[in-house]
Amino acid sequence: MRVGVIGAGGVGVELVNYLLTLGNVREIVLVNRNKEKALGEVADFSYVESFTYARNTHLHSGSYADCAGCDVIVITAGAQLKGNQTRDELLGENALLIREIVRTLHTHAPHAILVMVTNPVDVLTHIAYKEGLYPRERLISAGTLVDTARFMKIVSQKVGIDPKNINGYILGEHGKGSTLPWSICNICGLDVDTFCSLNGLPPLDRAQIYRDVINAGYEVFHKKGNTNHSTAASVFRIIRAITNDEHSVLPLGVYLEGEYGLHDVVLNVPVVITRKGASKILNYKLLPEELEALHESAKNMQAMAAGV
Numbered sequence: 001m002r003v004g005v006i007g008a009g010g011v012g013v014e015l016v017n018y019l020l021t022l023g024n025v026r027e028i029v030l031v032n033r034n035k036e037k038a039l040g041e042v043a044d045f046s047y048v049e050s051f052t053y054a055r056n057t058h059l060h061s062g063s064y065a066d067c068a069g070c071d072v073i074v075i076t077a078g079a080q081l082k083g084n085q086t087r088d089e090l091l092g093e094n095a096l097l098i099r100e101i102v103r104t105l106h107t108h109a110p111h112a113i114l115v116m117v118t119n120p121v122d123v124l125t126h127i128a129y130k131e132g133l134y135p136r137e138r139l140i141s142a143g144t145l146v147d148t149a150r151f152m153k154i155v156s157q158k159v160g161i162d163p164k165n166i167n168g169y170i171l172g173e174h175g176k177g178s179t180l181p182w183s184i185c186n187i188c189g190l191d192v193d194t195f196c197s198l199n200g201l202p203p204l205d206r207a208q209i210y211r212d213v214i215n216a217g218y219e220v221f222h223k224k225g226n227t228n229h230s231t232a233a234s235v236f237r238i239i240r241a242i243t244n245d246e247h248s249v250l251p252l253g254v255y256l257e258g259e260y261g262l263h264d265v266v267l268n269v270p271v272v273i274t275r276k277g278a279s280k281i282l283n284y285k286l287l288p289e290e291l292e293a294l295h296e297s298a299k300n301m302q303a304m305a306a307g308v
């Protein structure tokens with residue numbers, strides 16, 4: 001398996017670290033606008049091999065042309081948030097760049113699965129899809145997977161259970177317009193209220209948990225300037241699901257064609273991830289208010305995409 005990482009910044013480099021130490025890929029190509037930075041990262045990583053017993057994946061820096069033959073390419077290149085800028089404000093700056101990157105990648109790696117990380121991630125995936133070059137199953141927004149990880153951790157702290165036993169998804173868009181459908185959440189197989197009442201715990205404050213999930217990313221960002229560890233871990237999770245042909249269900253952004261009554265929008269919904277990418281979109285019977293929240297999110301995403 002060959003993986004391309006576009007952008008050797010906070011997220012891209014952390015992702016390389018996950019792939020080198022925990023992954024099972026044969027080769028990684030790191031592409032950065034500033035080539036010296038990519039060369040420096042590669043050189044620094046090369047000395048890790050003396051101390052780690054992970055598979056010695058071949059990491060090298062390269063150009064877009066070197067991404068030829070990549071099975072998965074992760075796009076982290078682009079402007080990062082500055083000060084109090086919102087993710088949506090990055091759109092104008094990053095849309096032109098993403099169009100150019102996707103066109104270039106398609107000339108060299110038309111069969112790759114692209115995973116978008118650059119923000120605003122769902123709208124940029126929509127813009128990339130509209131180039132008409134990659135099919136929807138091979139153009140995935142990493143979107144709300146990291147928000148879902150935050151949800152799992154926050155609930156786990158309330159109930160004293162490992163986050164991996166907290167099931168549920170943040171859906172819709174990555175950011176303030178996301179939605180948390182509690183009707184499809186459970187803790188160890190029990191709906192959250194039943195779990196709490198049977199196990200001597202107070203009921204969860206659902207509204208507060210949702211606010212905490214939304215604020216988690218911003219809080220980290222304001223303290224350290226990015227959220228690279230959790231974001232890179234979520235992208236690594238996607239790559240592992242692809243490389244192992246896992247058929248795992250992850251909440252990811254894909255172009256919708258009628259699912260959940262939505263058309264012509266990239267939104268995060270539960271999808272089955274395999275060696276072929278997002279091979280299937282799962283259907284859930286959401287409560288009317290949960291479905292309405294998803295539709296609100298879609299309107300917001302469509303308005304942003306139309307404005308570019």
Ligand SMILES: NC(=O)c1ccc[n+]([C@@H]2O[C@H](COP(=O)([O-])OP(=O)(O)OC[C@H]3O[C@@H](n4cnc5c(N)ncnc54)[C@H](O)[C@@H]3O)[C@@H](O)[C@H]2O)c1
Nearest residue numbers: 007008009010011032033077078079080117118119226231
């Ligand atoms: N989806 C998410 O959950 C999530 C989370 C964190 C960050 N992000 C987004 O991911 C992007 C990267 O974040 P970061 O913290 O790594 O930023 P960063 O500024 O640390 O790194 C961005 C890198 O992209 C490179 N770059 C810019 N244009 C390029 C081009 N044309 N080709 C190749 N490389 C290019 C820059 O040189 C830089 O090294 C940002 O847009 C950020 O908002 C998304």
